[in-house]
Amino acid sequence: MRTLEVVETGPLALVQDLGRPGYAHLGVPPSGALDVPALKLANRLVGNDEAAAGIECLFGGLRLRAKTSCTVAVTGPVVVVEVDGHAVGSHAPVWLAPGQVVEIGALATGLRCYLAVSGGIAVGTELGSRSRDVLSEIGPAPLRAGDVLPLGTPSGVAQGADVVLPTAAAAELVVPVEPGPRAHWFEGLEAGLAKTWTVTAESNRVGLRLDGTPLAREDEYAEKELPSEGLLTGAIQVPPNGLPVVFLADHPTTGGYPVAAVVRRASLPALAQARPGTLLRFHSSTRVWKR
Numbered sequence: 001m002r003t004l005e006v007v008e009t010g011p012l013a014l015v016q017d018l019g020r021p022g023y024a025h026l027g028v029p030p031s032g033a034l035d036v037p038a039l040k041l042a043n044r045l046v047g048n049d050e051a052a053a054g055i056e057c058l059f060g061g062l063r064l065r066a067k068t069s070c071t072v073a074v075t076g077p078v079v080v081v082e083v084d085g086h087a088v089g090s091h092a093p094v095w096l097a098p099g100q101v102v103e104i105g106a107l108a109t110g111l112r113c114y115l116a117v118s119g120g121i122a123v124g125t126e127l128g129s130r131s132r133d134v135l136s137e138i139g140p141a142p143l144r145a146g147d148v149l150p151l152g153t154p155s156g157v158a159q160g161a162d163v164v165l166p167t168a169a170a171a172e173l174v175v176p177v178e179p180g181p182r183a184h185w186f187e188g189l190e191a192g193l194a195k196t197w198t199v200t201a202e203s204n205r206v207g208l209r210l211d212g213t214p215l216a217r218e219d220e221y222a223e224k225e226l227p228s229e230g231l232l233t234g235a236i237q238v239p240p241n242g243l244p245v246v247f248l249a250d251h252p253t254t255g256g257y258p259v260a261a262v263v264r265r266a267s268l269p270a271l272a273q274a275r276p277g278t279l280l281r282f283h284s285s286t287r288v289w290k291r
Helices: 036-045 189-194 265-272
Strands: 003-008 012-016 054-058 063-066 070-075 081-083 094-096 101-104 112-117 148-150 172-179 197-199 207-211 235-237 245-247 259-263 279-283
Touching (some): 036 070, 036 112, 081 094, 101 112, 189 259
Parallel strands (some): 172 279
Antiparallel strands (some): 003 148, 063 101, 081 101, 172 259, 207 245
């Protein structure tokens, strides 16, 4: 049986694939890798289907021992990768012999890197996915030292090296958005969102919590409450304190606070790499923010 042994995990290491969309009616978040392009690239580099499960590693620090020969690749922000203490580099396929140890260093920028291995991580599926959902705790538990991970059978050859592009982890982001279903609840919403916000340390895979100048409701909605409504990944929900929460892949499927705007899907990978202290502003070319 082809396996990898977990030697060290760093702050948090989770098995992730492209998630389990389609179960919102059951209250199950979509989950999956937060930086989808990074996971897809890692899988291409080792010859996997893009949807194969890999490891999402928070801040680096992951060490794995190969129990069989395999090929691995690490993507996301540029990071030091070593095999038995020798630098091999990220964003490139690396062959491991049985017994060799691959180690991911600490991330200097960004938040999450991804490791793919030929054959993919072949833990059991739940609702069709191998992803860990930190909100509902569906999927394989966070990795721990001593875990042995089964691997699938390699089925392809390495590809994608001609389009390797490390994730850019900026200190300040401009995030495109569109008006949400409750945009009309807020006073001067477009200008308010365009102010500078700071990502807080309370952020996680469920959502980015932001600090800044609170958004104010229009007078007629100041005391109004909502029944729970459906939520999408990228929804910007505004609780009573006026400080937005941008929902990521492990978000709840419904919520009772108004959704002021929605982040465009193409910008979600950048938000996945936004570490605490990152500055961001929201921008929209949409002219109609009131109904």
